[in-house]
Amino acid sequence: MAPVTDEQLVERIQQGHIIESPEEMTDDYRRTLIHILTVSADTEMISAPSYYTAARNVPSMNNLISALAIIQDELSHAHIGYRILQDLGVDTEALIYDRPPTQFKHPYAFDVPLRSWIELIVANAFYDRAGFVLLGDVYRNCSYGPWRRALAKVDKEENFHLRHGENGMRRLSATHRDEIQRAIDWMFPITVEWFGLPDHLKTHTKQIAYRLKGSTNDQLRQTWLRTAVPLCESLGFRVPAHYDRASDTYVLDYPLPVDFDEEERRWLMDRPITWDDVLTRWKRRGPGNAMFVEMLQRGRRQMRSLLAVH
Amino acid sequence: MKTIGEEPVYEVFARRVEGEPLRHVGCVAAPADALARVYARSIYDEESWLEMYVVPRRAIIPVESVRGEAVDAHV
Numbered sequence: 001m002a003p004v005t006d007e008q009l010v011e012r013i014q015q016g017h018i019i020e021s022p023e024e025m026t027d028d029y030r031r032t033l034i035h036i037l038t039v040s041a042d043t044e045m046i047s048a049p050s051y052y053t054a055a056r057n058v059p060s061m062n063n064l065i066s067a068l069a070i071i072q073d074e075l076s077h078a079h080i081g082y083r084i085l086q087d088l089g090v091d092t093e094a095l096i097y098d099r100p101p102t103q104f105k106h107p108y109a110f111d112v113p114l115r116s117w118i119e120l121i122v123a124n125a126f127y128d129r130a131g132f133v134l135l136g137d138v139y140r141n142c143s144y145g146p147w148r149r150a151l152a153k154v155d156k157e158e159n160f161h162l163r164h165g166e167n168g169m170r171r172l173s174a175t176h177r178d179e180i181q182r183a184i185d186w187m188f189p190i191t192v193e194w195f196g197l198p199d200h201l202k203t204h205t206k207q208i209a210y211r212l213k214g215s216t217n218d219q220l221r222q223t224w225l226r227t228a229v230p231l232c233e234s235l236g237f238r239v240p241a242h243y244d245r246a247s248d249t250y251v252l253d254y255p256l257p258v259d260f261d262e263e264e265r266r267w268l269m270d271r272p273i274t275w276d277d278v279l280t281r282w283k284r285r286g287p288g289n290a291m292f293v294e295m296l297q298r299g300r301r302q303m304r305s306l307l308a309v310h
Numbered sequence: 311m312k313t314i315g316e317e318p319v320y321e322v323f324a325r326r327v328e329g330e331p332l333r334h335v336g337c338v339a340a341p342a343d344a345l346a347r348v349y350a351r352s353i354y355d356e357e358s359w360l361e362m363y364v365v366p367r368r369a370i371i372p373v374e375s376v377r378g379e380a381v382d383a384h385v
Contacts, residue, residue: 153335
């Protein structure tokens, strides 16, 4: 295939062309694809130690079995992402096992440890819903064939996870009302923030031009709100957002972004900050970051030293 | 000794029900056939497959292909 310029490639992609191999890519397409795939694979990967830490305190063996099934799914999704990265020439051994924790690209939400089974349920309802929204968009739109096909499995399983969260919230809404509300109070805004910079400030417009994703941050955030808010309201829980009939959209009841007290896990709704402040917090990473990455890397380090000895 | 993390790639094919074509469901990297089978079974567990196979990627010979080289430049 003849080498193409970036403009030609964008035009081809806009006409619906699907890319199947690295040699059809421009350097910039390849770089942008590697970036978005790394974010995706890191997110799946880090959800495993995060969910596992919460799952150690589950009330019953059945709860543990469903939590472990979800964790196993997340690890296989991570595998799929890293496997595709290998085919793009990325050294995933170094990427996964030698990268400093702060260099991982998963959303900040996963760096704030979950403390209970209830929080794990709400994470399934909120975080896995965010994953389902983001990856569902990629699944329907992505111009890179191998990733798009791989997401058939991921889409199906993330849907199962968010149903697990919904059913859990429904089942526990009478008996564990306050605990669920407390989880929603910090986990709802952290998921809203996850979708990133609003469209007028967003810099990664190449991801849309290359159709690595189909929708903008604000559109994806709206898609999430459109199901997350009714879920909470139908169970009688308070969320800082409401439906606006005039614009047919879900509107936040606080100015995004606002300050977050990491230690107290509390949003300071009356303290607006800038997106630069948010990016600083994201780059610094959250309280669970080092521990979760260590859980992923420790075994490999031990295996490497054993192999070096023998 | 083989360096960990630089394992050969196997393509994974599976069939859900009789009469359906065997289809490509993904790939795994593994140091040997036995582990490739284990990885394929545990990673691609989204269906109760009737049949599943792994094929070393280097065994796939391009006949008509958009690629200028063999499928796997990585092995």
